[in-house]
Amino acid sequence: MAYEFTKEDLEQIEKIKAKFPEVKPATLPVLWVAQNRFGHVEPEVQRLVAETLGLPEAHVHGVATFYTQYYKEKMGKYVLDVCTCLSCQLCGGYDILHHIEDKLGIKAGETTEDGMFSVQQVECLGACGYAPMLQVTNGKYVNHLTKEKVDNLIKALKEGKEPDYEQMEMPLRKV
Amino acid sequence: MSSADWKNYKPVLIPEIKDLHKIDVYEKNGGYEALKQVLTDKKKFDGPKSVIDEVKAANIRGRGGAGFNAGLKWSFMPPADGGPRYLACNGDESEPGTFKDRKIFEYNPHIFIEGALIAAYAMQITSIYVYIRGEYIDYVKMMEKAVQDAYDKGYIGKDILGSGFNVEFHVTYGAGAYICGEETSMLESIEGKRGYPRVKPPFPAQKGLWGRPTTINNIETLSCVPLVIKNGASWFSEIGAKNHPGPILYGISGHVNRPGVYELPSGVPVHDLINEVAGGMRNGKKLKAIIPGGSSTPVLRADQLEGVSMDSDSLREAGSMLGTAGLVVMDEDTDMVDVLWRIAHFYHHESCGQCTPCRDGTGWLEKILLKIKNGDGEVKDLDLLLDITTQMEGRTICALADAAAWPVRHTITRFRDEFEARCKKSVHAMA
Numbered sequence: 001m002a003y004e005f006t007k008e009d010l011e012q013i014e015k016i017k018a019k020f021p022e023v024k025p026a027t028l029p030v031l032w033v034a035q036n037r038f039g040h041v042e043p044e045v046q047r048l049v050a051e052t053l054g055l056p057e058a059h060v061h062g063v064a065t066f067y068t069q070y071y072k073e074k075m076g077k078y079v080l081d082v083c084t085c086l087s088c089q090l091c092g093g094y095d096i097l098h099h100i101e102d103k104l105g106i107k108a109g110e111t112t113e114d115g116m117f118s119v120q121q122v123e124c125l126g127a128c129g130y131a132p133m134l135q136v137t138n139g140k141y142v143n144h145l146t147k148e149k150v151d152n153l154i155k156a157l158k159e160g161k162e163p164d165y166e167q168m169e170m171p172l173r174k175v
Numbered sequence: 176m177s178s179a180d181w182k183n184y185k186p187v188l189i190p191e192i193k194d195l196h197k198i199d200v201y202e203k204n205g206g207y208e209a210l211k212q213v214l215t216d217k218k219k220f221d222g223p224k225s226v227i228d229e230v231k232a233a234n235i236r237g238r239g240g241a242g243f244n245a246g247l248k249w250s251f252m253p254p255a256d257g258g259p260r261y262l263a264c265n266g267d268e269s270e271p272g273t274f275k276d277r278k279i280f281e282y283n284p285h286i287f288i289e290g291a292l293i294a295a296y297a298m299q300i301t302s303i304y305v306y307i308r309g310e311y312i313d314y315v316k317m318m319e320k321a322v323q324d325a326y327d328k329g330y331i332g333k334d335i336l337g338s339g340f341n342v343e344f345h346v347t348y349g350a351g352a353y354i355c356g357e358e359t360s361m362l363e364s365i366e367g368k369r370g371y372p373r374v375k376p377p378f379p380a381q382k383g384l385w386g387r388p389t390t391i392n393n394i395e396t397l398s399c400v401p402l403v404i405k406n407g408a409s410w411f412s413e414i415g416a417k418n419h420p421g422p423i424l425y426g427i428s429g430h431v432n433r434p435g436v437y438e439l440p441s442g443v444p445v446h447d448l449i450n451e452v453a454g455g456m457r458n459g460k461k462l463k464a465i466i467p468g469g470s471s472t473p474v475l476r477a478d479q480l481e482g483v484s485m486d487s488d489s490l491r492e493a494g495s496m497l498g499t500a501g502l503v504v505m506d507e508d509t510d511m512v513d514v515l516w517r518i519a520h521f522y523h524h525e526s527c528g529q530c531t532p533c534r535d536g537t538g539w540l541e542k543i544l545l546k547i548k549n550g551d552g553e554v555k556d557l558d559l560l561l562d563i564t565t566q567m568e569g570r571t572i573c574a575l576a577d578a579a580a581w582p583v584r585h586t587i588t589r590f591r592d593e594f595e596a597r598c599k600k601s602v603h604a605m606a
Contacts, residue, residue, distance in 0.1 A: 019347070021259070031350065066527075069310065085470075086272055086521070124271040124272075124273075126311065128429075128503070130274075130434070169435075170189060173191055
């Protein structure tokens with residue numbers, strides 16, 4: 001399959017390039033544009049990014065493979081990134097991970113057969129006070145997880161309802 | 176405001192004002208006044224150097240973990256030569272246990288923008304980049320909006336407030352890599368490359384972004400700057416702990432009743448933070464240990480915490496560091512072997528792989544700890560682990576190897592009995 005950027009993508013890419021004194025710094029943001037468009041940055045997509053920016057394919061490949069959020073292969077429609085790092089580990093992050101694995105019948109790193117869900121175990125997402133938590137497809141954080149909350153999330157996602165932004169108040173604030 | 180008087184503290188970084196993230200509300204509450212003073216009040220501030228002097232005198236110690244005097248760091252920039260100069264604001268925030276800068280992005284983004292603009296004026300910077308971790312995409316969007324609003328109001332751009340000062344401000348973000356919080360790795364990432372830390376010297380002040388003079392500051396650090404300008408260096412330096420003054424965003428996580436981010440003076444006693452601020456231990460359990468400032472800072476046992484407060488001097492005497500003030504609390508049921516293995520797994524996963532002692536060392540730490548965790552450890556493995564840490568520390572380009580080695584060294588030393596007991600249960604146990 002040949003991948004192509006849309007006209008809007010190309011306009012966005014021009015805006016990105018204008019932020020920097022040279023082209024190379026556009027690599028990360030344009031990989032994001034590509035991933036948002038195609039859902040992943042497989043080697044074919046990396047080639048498109050390289051050609052669009054006039055940069056060596058090896059450079060784009062190097063960048064794409066360094067950063068964990070870029071999907072180097074096709075993933076499920078929803079990717080559940082379950083944090084199991086320090087504070088989440090202490091607060092039951094592994095229980096949440098294993099519950100999701102059992103519920104979906106896959107292991108971390110795998111995708112369900114219907115292509116709906118991928119599950120990954122990830123490193124600290126910077127939500128330590130709201131542990132255990134997960135992130136849905138590089139987007140919304142879902143905090144203070146319980147098994148019930150996970151079940152509801154999966155049910156909602158199956159119906160195409162993505163979670164809203166959860167505002168985590170600072171506990172001493174009165175506003 | 177003394178540390179002991181924390182109950183009467185009123186937040187200043189994230190004050191209790193509704194909708195403060197909106198630029199109009201921020202302005203109504205004295206926002207961008209500090210920038211105006213710096214740019215136009217020639218009686219109060221006579222040029223960039225006077226701003227650096229004031230910030231230096233306030234002793235804002237870097238809130239990203241290293242604790243270096245921000246004003247002193249600014250003074251390392253070489254004289255302006257007409258070419259581009261950069262300020263890179265570090266919002267990568269990836270150290271396990273740390274989740275504070277996101278509160279500034281969400282609740283008071285303009286105090287950070289204003290601080291960055293004042294820093295830019297003080298160092299005659301031409302472009303500001305803020306680098307936010309890619310997972311914080313919601314906060315990236317909030318910052319993009321705030322920066323655009325500040326552009327629209329004329330606080331960023333050309334001839335700011337008629338002063339003749341020009342600066343650009345760009346929001347950039349990563350894509351998942353802890354190492355990009357290391358300052359030179361962040362520069363590489365902004366330049367669109369793999370986040371490999373650079374060999375120093377040359378330091379960023381000499382050769383930073385695109386080979387030009389660059390200063391890197393943490394988000395919370397820069398957010399303190401407008402407060403210093405408005406209220407004076409002595410006001411700031413009298414808040415909290417003498418040698419590490421100012422407000423601090425404490426991130427408290429783990430086994431407490433009310434985890435979260437709390438703005439209080441520096442130097443609050445650890446026990447007050449746990450028992451009063453964070454509502455005490457969850458499920459009435461006993462405290463076993465804390466990690467005071469992110470996963471790389473050495474663990475402290477409960478019996479090491481008597482009289483210890485959250486400032487750099489007190490924590491150093493106790494045998495740890497303030498780091499990012501991300502306090503992780505562990506109760507009596509916590510398995511230290513499991514915790515240490517998970518920390519080692521993190522550093523192994525995040526090592527960029529440039530330096531052999533780190534790339535291989537973090538791998539061996541994790542492997543040996545996994546062996547112990549799985550019940551196959553030998554007592555001599557503990558000394559092997561300690562030996563590996565000495566072969567990692569200080570032998571690499573950046574501090575990730577040290578950050579990986581310290582928790583292993585100190586957790587094993589401070590919980591030796593627990594580690595030995597686990598090894599002795601193993602069929603391989605020697606001695």
